[in-house]
Amino acid sequence: MTKRKIEIKPASGKLGVLTPGMGAVATTFIAGVMAARKELALPIGSLTQMGTIRLGKRTEARNPHIKEFVPLAGMDNLVFGGWDVYEDNVYEAALEAKVLERGLVEALKPELEKIKPMKAVFDKNYVRNLDGTNVKTGATKMELAEQLMEDIRRFKAENNCDRLVMVWCASTEAYTESSGVHETLEAFEEGLRNNDPRIAPSMIYAYASLKMGVPFANGAPNLTCDIPAIVELAHKMRVPIGGKDFKTGQTLMKTIVAPGLHARALGVRGWFSSNILGNRDGAVLDAPENFKTKEVSKGNVLDGIFDANLQPELYGDIYHKIRINYYPPHGDNKESWDNIDIFGWLGYPMQIKINFLCRDSILAAPIVLDLALFMDLAQRAGLLGIQEWLSFYFKAPQTAPGLPPQHDIFKQLSKLENTLRYLMGEELITHLGMDYYEDLEKEYEALLQVNA
Numbered sequence: 173m174t175k176r177k178i179e180i181k182p183a184s185g186k187l188g189v190l191t192p193g194m195g196a197v198a199t200t201f202i203a204g205v206m207a208a209r210k211e212l213a214l215p216i217g218s219l220t221q222m223g224t225i226r227l228g229k230r231t232e233a234r235n236p237h238i239k240e241f242v243p244l245a246g247m248d249n250l251v252f253g254g255w256d257v258y259e260d261n262v263y264e265a266a267l268e269a270k271v272l273e274r275g276l277v278e279a280l281k282p283e284l285e286k287i288k289p290m291k292a293v294f295d296k297n298y299v300r301n302l303d304g305t306n307v308k309t310g311a312t313k314m315e316l317a318e319q320l321m322e323d324i325r326r327f328k329a330e331n332n333c334d335r336l337v338m339v340w341c342a343s344t345e346a347y348t349e350s351s352g353v354h355e356t357l358e359a360f361e362e363g364l365r366n367n368d369p370r371i372a373p374s375m376i377y378a379y380a381s382l383k384m385g386v387p388f389a390n391g392a393p394n395l396t397c398d399i400p401a402i403v404e405l406a407h408k409m410r411v412p413i414g415g416k417d418f419k420t421g422q423t424l425m426k427t428i429v430a431p432g433l434h435a436r437a438l439g440v441r442g443w444f445s446s447n448i449l450g451n452r453d454g455a456v457l458d459a460p461e462n463f464k465t466k467e468v469s470k471g472n473v474l475d476g477i478f479d480a481n482l483q484p485e486l487y488g489d490i491y492h493k494i495r496i497n498y499y500p501p502h503g504d505n506k507e508s509w510d511n512i513d514i515f516g517w518l519g520y521p522m523q524i525k526i527n528f529l530c531r532d533s534i535l536a537a538p539i540v541l542d543l544a545l546f547m548d549l550a551q552r553a554g555l556l557g558i559q560e561w562l563s564f565y566f567k568a569p570q571t572a573p574g575l576p577p578q579h580d581i582f583k584q585l586s587k588l589e590n591t592l593r594y595l596m597g598e599e600l601i602t603h604l605g606m607d608y609y610e611d612l613e614k615e616y617e618a619l620l621q622v623n624a
């Protein structure tokens with residue numbers, strides 16, 4: 173196996189993490205990093221902070237923490253900023269989101285309240301259930317993009333940042349499909365100048381981010397950086413992009429359970445997924461055009477794992493249904509139910525029921541952290557364009573055109589780990605493990621010769 177050590181620029185200085193959207197996920201992420209820095213709590217769920225990676229042979233027992241293996245920005249070197257349609261600072265927004273206990277938020281108040289959202293690029297046609305006033309005005313969408321670029325420039329200078337990354341943590345936009353204006357960078361820029369209604373706010377942020385050389389990751393199910401024009405810009409500016417839709421809650425469970433069923437060649441007849449949640453995200457998703465965006469992003473996960481064409485006897489007839497219901501009393505504590513109808517030997521049916529009482533933003537916050545740190549690593553390592561090795565974090569991973577995404581979380585993890593090994597010039601791990609037994613055979617042969 174070839175060893176290749178990539179040249180990676182050092183993670184020196186400060187890394188600014190910019191989030192369009194400073195609601196439940198973004199504030200839980202920011203407050204969480206601050207709490208971890210003060211050793212008030214642990215950054216659990218973050219692979220970059222808590223995860224380990226095996227290197228070399230199993231017998232070598234080399235299992236460093238990922239953050240000690242690859243040169244990542246340290247949590248102490250992160251600074252935070254962002255945009256929101258509401259003026260609440262991060263302290264106020266964290267209290268409003270009610271994800272974290274009040275005591276923890278109060279303990280962090282002086283730092284949190286210093287972070288005030290910049291004015292957002294917002295269009296009610298894309299999110300009709302929100303009414304904010306902290307919104308930019310401009311004659312054209314290009315002008316709005318330029319205002320965002322100016323925000324980025326100012327933030328970087330005022331906070332003395334060495335580098336920046338942007339992670340979309342704003343609301344899910346109404347469903348859109350890629351069309352003419354999204355096809356090329358030229359058409360897209362023309363559309364920005366002509367106020368083309370098919371250009372969503374999230375695309376304007378992605379455009380501004382890449383134009384400033386800032387990596388961009390998309391945590392929502394919007395089209396955003398999935399369009400050819402933005403991919404083209406990422407290549408032109410030599411910047412990493414990735415998306416989409418943080419893999420948390422029910423979809424996380426799905427991509428853990430489904431690969432296991434598939435591994436045992438068990439059949440699946442139906443998978444009914446129902447959710448209730450009561451946060452602002454839930455309120456936005458209550459609008460059918462926004463729900464459609466989420467439904468499409470969640471819906472493809474099973475198709476990628478259970479291939480009806482390859483194994484029609486097992487997966488040719490799956491009925492997959494997803495429901496999300498807005499239920500305010502639950503707040504951010506989403507509850508999901510999955511009913512899975514499976515069948516085994518000779519076609520005998522069985523059922524699995526999963527009732528996950530999760531905390532949406534508690535699962536999403538470490539993903540924001542990991543994406544910020546890994547996107548920055550990718551940038552410093554010269555990886556540009558679509559970062560498929562970060563599929564692990566997404567419900568609908570972005571891939572090269574025509575390449576089917578990998579949804580199985582274990583394969584996604586293996587891809588991520590092998591990418592880190594590749595970057596650092598370590599042997600890739602295939603789990604073949606034949607060498608241990610070849611060694612054993614040699615030992616027995618030697619023994620037989622001695623005894624002969």
Ligand SMILES: NC(=O)c1ccc[n+]([C@@H]2O[C@H](COP(=O)([O-])OP(=O)(O)OC[C@H]3O[C@@H](n4cnc5c(N)ncnc54)[C@H](O)[C@@H]3O)[C@@H](O)[C@H]2O)c1
Pocket residue numbers: 192193194195196197198255256257258269292293294295299302304340341342343344345373374391392393417418419420421451452453456531532533535536
């Ligand atoms: N929480 C999760 O587990 C999870 C998982 C996957 C995806 N997501 C996605 O992450 C996003 C954030 O989720 P959340 O729970 O924090 O939602 P939230 O409603 O609490 O926060 C989103 C914030 O974005 C702001 N916003 C909307 N449009 C904006 C714009 N154009 N510019 C700037 N700000 C804008 C809203 O005012 C709001 O404060 C949503 O799109 C959600 O679907 C969340």
